Amino acid sequence: MCGIIGRVGDGNALEPLLTGLENLEYRGYDSAGIAVQNGSGIDVQKRSGKVDELKESIGDATLDGKIGIGHTRWSTHGPPTDENAHPHTDGTKDVAVVHNGIIENYVELKSRLAGYGHEFTSDTDTEVIPHLIQFYLDEGLTNEAAFRRAVEELEGSYAVTAMLSGEHVLYAARQGSPLVVGMEDGEYFLASDVPAFLEYTDSVVYLEDGDVVIVDEDGVEFTDLAGNPITRESETVEWDPEQAGKGEYDHFMLKEIHEQPTALAQALEGRIDTTNERIALADFQPGTFEAIENVQFVACGTSYHAALYGSLTLNQAGIHSSALLANEYSVSAPPTDENTLVVAVTQSGETADTLSALRQANEAGATTVTVTNVVGSTAAREADEALFIRAGPEIGVAATKTFSSQAVMLTLLGQRIVGDQHGEPSADLGVLLPELAGMPDALEEMLERSDADAIASRYANSQSYFFIGRGLGFPVALEGALKFKEITYEHAEGFASGELKHGPLALVTPDTPVFAVFTGEEDEKTLKNAAEAQTRGAPVIAVCPAGHRAVDVADAHLEIPETESDLSGLLANVQLQLVSYYAADLLDRSIDKPRNLAKSVTVE
Structure with missing residues (x-):
């Protein structure tokens, strides 16, 4: 590294x-x-x-x-x-x-x-x-x-x-x-x-x-x-040299957070057809995935959270899939054969652990696809096919725009797999595609109106920070906590909402803000879990649309636009990125170059 x-x-x-x-x-x-x-x-x-x-x-x-x-x-x-x-x-x-x-x-x-x-x-x-x-x-x-x-x-x-x-x-x-x-x-x-x-x-x-x-x-x-x-x-x-500079921003991370509308537009360009309700992934011929019996996503760090997001969307569509840590794949990989699709998710295409898992999958005869940001990378060359996220250069060590682009591309890939498996597009594709097409504009508006800086200031110097979510909100909670600890150096943990009462509640105090992500999936249960922390003195910050019931119950609110439950977590994630950024800035941390970390982990 x-x-x-x-x-x-x-x-x-x-x-x-x-x-x-x-x-x-x-x-x-x-x-x-x-x-x-x-x-x-x-x-x-x-x-x-x-x-x-x-x-x-x-x-x-x-x-x-x-x-x-x-x-x-x-x-x-x-x-x-x-x-x-x-x-x-x-x-x-x-x-x-x-x-x-x-x-x-x-x-x-x-x-x-x-x-x-x-x-x-x-x-x-x-x-x-x-x-x-x-x-x-x-x-x-x-x-x-x-x-x-x-x-x-x-x-x-x-x-x-x-x-x-x-x-x-x-x-x-x-x-x-x-x-x-x-x-x-x-x-x-x-x-x-x-x-x-x-x-x-x-x-x-x-x-x-x-x-x-x-x-x-x-x-x-x-x-x-x-x-x-x-x-x-x-x-x-195809990267412009200016993309590798900070421009008007104080940090690369803030610049790259604000580049997400553009990054998503680039990721989606030519790949969705809202008029005909179809996904166009040129590298995958019709029927590419029809013989696939299970899907394994392998990744590390932020890319693992994107992989978990992709895996959950497939499971919800009835396709058996799992998200696996690439650095554990050599000792804990499930059975893999020619009917297995292994999707290696890596921003750089050079992550050593993910490459090792990819090679193991290739040796087992699996069909392999990499979702990466770098044309010409090792992963792009060694996988059977590559799906490029087109996010442009990302210089900040803490990944931001690449997570959003990875998750969106995995959503598209998942829909293609569903279509090949079932012989026809999923029933909700006609709703999902217009929402996807509107994501860049929704993100742009949210970034302009965000009050994440005020939330970060309000809960600065807390003892611990918890992030909870259910369904597709769970990987977003994990990613929110990872981003917070990476650049603030403060203790932060992400949990599936229902897991709070299975141990983590013992750590909750009035000095433990809880960020609760509401995606439209069993939100009442997440609200109940958040209330369990709130009754023990913890302030609850609801990450949800303006009209959501949680707004009236929570101590603070981070607003996200109304959208499909499959996508709302990605909007919530951007708000949590901003909270992490502003909290780190208040603490005068080295935001773009956090201690002990490097961007590309090229050794195991």
Whole structure:
């Protein structure tokens, strides 16, 4: 869960490297560093802390060179110290390396190299890579051959980029961790994710596991590990560079919350036909899912909550489905065969646990689909089909617009599955589709009128925060609690409404606000559960339409527009996102970069 940037081209590499690190900081912000070829060797500047602190430490130092690499780190091996920051070098400082992933055999490699006299100065697994390259250089291998031999010995997951003194060349390899190439008029980039270089180019090549690339001023050479040439097609990324900036907003998270009307409109465009009451998912031919006997959704974190939302809508339609944590799938997966559909839900398409579950499902012969935001991602390539949510870049670590888009796309996918299973569209499709089409406008209006900031201020500094919901309100309650704890660092829990009296009520005090989500599904029961907390002194905040009975009973109200019960939870979720944001802002938290978290979890 780190960010890599590399650059080759005319002019000084320092500015694009620092820009890339700033754009990648959502992937890790424990430490940062850069290395540049300065004409007489490799100059490395690195330190613990955020990219801004690295820039301050560089100050007026001259880091001239056309080629360089950079890295922003989320710690796995070793604490966030100056010594553990990347780039790492060998003992001669003729080799510099940045790495994302985990080298599982680094202890063995480190011990072997130490036996040959190599001295290590960090606690990281990455440091063995430059020493291993240098070992093979000392054996008389060329730079390229030494890099390939070193990579051959690595076990685990990695995206690694190396720079060697005396030549304007970058060497890179990928296995299990993302790496993408950017190209534009003699300037070339290597990065963990497209936003790193989006200001400079929108022409990209997504690398696949086992790929090795050699980048110099003349271009990019794609090979396998043995050196055999391979072909990788370039793609044009449709993201606008401005989408990766904060614009007029104080934080990326607030910007991305307010982008949800646009994100949903993009997700729905060309996929629903309200006039003819049909769903048009071009990648799925009629009857694609008619032989499916059960559906498994696999995901982690926020994507898991979207998966649970999708699973519940299918179960309500009479299709057997389950939502499973991808990180538990290897030990608890239900029986899977050719009549099983496995839907992997992952914003980045690179989530390690979800990819592992996807591969397990593929091996079992299941039909696999991924619902993701990134064209060219590993999940999109490895699943049988990909359904893209089209949410645009999401930089804030706490997912917002991607949850809404995922849930909507899973609703559409669920309706297609129902139609294939039953031989005709579901009876309520004629009602659902117009409501879906109206969601962007409903969200826009709600965002303009929301008083979530006042609610956040009213209940600031409470001891604990509970979120409850029933049916499709349950995953929204889970997501509301997750968002709150992620960025406020305050204790928050989400529950199915009926579970309150099975233990959690013991924690309820007058200092425990309860956010109750009303979706139109058994709302009287949810209201009763909320009242059980209220009688014990807890303030209740009803998240529901203006005319709902709960408004008269609750202590406070977060209003959502009237809509179908299948969709009302998604509107409630946006209000809860705003409450979390404003509560975190009042506490002066690092909203876009919450402590201990990174955007893309690319290691298991």
